[in-house]
Amino acid sequence: MSKSQLQTTNEKELLQLHGSIINELINRHVVRTQNSPIGDYTEWLVARALNISLENNSKSGYDGIDKNGLKIQIKGRRITSKNKSRQLSAIRNIRERDFDVLVAIIYSEDYDILEAWEIPHTVIVDYATYRKHQNAHILTLNGPILSDSRIRNIKPQIHDQQLE
Secondary structure, three states: OOHHHHHOOOHHHHHHHHHHHHHHHHHOOOOOOOOOOHHHHHHHHHHHHHOOEEOOOOOOOOOEEOOOOOEEEEEEEEOOOOOOOOEOOOEOOHHHOOOOEEEEEEEOOOOOEEEEEEEEHHHHHHHOEEEHHHOEEEOEOOHHHHHOOOOEEOHHHHHHHHHO
């Protein structure tokens, strides 16, 4: 694909191309993992969809602030054929209450948005499990948390932004 073709390709298509390239590199035994730009992409997508001002990368505890001053932590997880885990990345210092709301997006292998949730900090505290060896809380988006009335499905808002 030429540079000019890349420049006219939308963001989702670029991510799909990235996923295909990573899969091929794994098949060729060049790389061993499917590490991806999912975190940065999720922050960018959520900031656009929810009008959040992102903090710089060195900010600890939250990723952005919304127009009402709420501190937002943003997490993304891409489910693949080789890794179906819905576990989000580590949440550090949960007791410090560094964020007010966590926004989590679950993607398919092709970067389609499967789910998008807005989860208050108090809900995270109720469902996350502390792991000493990680010195962090871990939250997996399945089971009872998904039917908790305190969380909000924001997939339509995020999905609409992804299509723009």
